[in-house]
Amino acid sequence: MKIAVMGAGAVGCYYGAMLAQAGHQVVLVGRPALVRAVQADGLVLEKDGQRHVCAVMATDDPAAVAGADMVLFCVKSGDTETAGRQIAPHLGAGALLLSLQNGVSNAERLAQVTGHSVIPTVVYVASAMAGPGVVRHEGRGDLAIGGPGADAAGAVLRAAGVETDVSDQVMSALWAKLVLNCAYNAVSAIARLPYGVLAQVDGVMPLLDQIVAECRAVAAAEGITLPEEVSQTVHGIPNWMPGQFSSTAQDVMRGRPSEIDFLNGEIVRLAAKHGIDVPINRTLTLLVKLIERQQAE
Incomplete structure (x- = not known):
């Protein structure tokens, strides 16, 4: 198959590499620095102590999605509409379009601007x-x-060694991940600390529990039933990924705009719709935006 990755960052490059190793024709659409490196040396995947060089194509032209049987849409949430409009004229009618993005609204927003069905x-x-x-x-x-097309996409991904669960509860799963991101992303970004270090600071874990409680209230108002194990997962993350910085922290440390408006900021917007007060999520959103403003000056 021809598979295009729109927004070839860490997520897009990882799955692009896995699919390329399975023999698919993969084209990455990314930043010029990535394009130059991949054109010169291939896409390098470091995994399980080994270094794999994957033969893929790379370009900064969104038109490269033309003819793709599957498109992995991996851009930052704030770029969804712009990038969606860029690829819309080039999407084949039968292309499987997957939104591999944080937040809970991207698949719907992408479908609106492309006029194409999207697999959350x-x-x-x-x-x-x-x-x-x-x-x-x-x-x-x-x-x-x-959603529609998920079975076909899942078969391709599983054959490439990507464990893929096809579920009619994907929105609940998206919300569960949103809650995890709301708990850790902003706190890691403000402190510029990885999860394992954060968990050792007195008061941090009770703070995360309060963030989760606010998110649960908003999810319930939206008619979303969160998995029971969300709180346990939040407490387990520092043990599973002690050295990991959140994606928001990585953006802040690189001086890039973050996705905070689509993480804690999403909770703030939805809470206002239902008349729910979420002071911690509101404060975290504001603090990250203040850091971004300071860096932009």
Whole structure:
């Protein structure tokens, strides 16, 4: 199959590499530095102590999605509409379009701007760019997907070694991940500390419990039933990924805009719709935005 990755960052490059290793024709649409590195040396995947060089194509032209049987849409949430409009004229009618993004509203927003059905996808992978064209796998790598076309997409992904759960509860899973992101992302970004260190600071874990409680109230108002194990998962993350910085922390440390408006900020917006007060999520959103403003000056 021809598979395009729109937004080839750490997530897109990881799954692009896995699919390329399975023999698919993969094209990455990314930043110029990535494109130059991949064109010169291939896409390098560091996984399980080994270094794999994957033969993929790379470009900064969104038109490269033309003819793709599957498109992995991995751009930052704030870029969904812009990037969606860029690929819309080039999407084949039968292309499987997957939204591998944080937050709970991206699949719907992407469908609106492309006029194409979108498969919501929950991403469970710890990966990072170790340099231009070099993606390092640091943990997990499974996906949960749902909706029309999910069975076909799941078969392709599983055949490439990507554990993929096809579920009619994908929105609940997206919300569960949103809650995890709301608990850790902003706190890790403000403190510029990894999860394992954060958990050792007195008062941090009770704070995370309060964040989760606010998110639960908003989810319930939205008619979403969160998995019972969400709180246990929040408490387990520092043990599973002690050295991991949140994606928001990585953005802040690189001076890039974060997705805070689609994480804690999403909770704030939805809470206002239902008349629910979420002071901690509101404060965390404001603090991250203040850091971003300071960096932009």
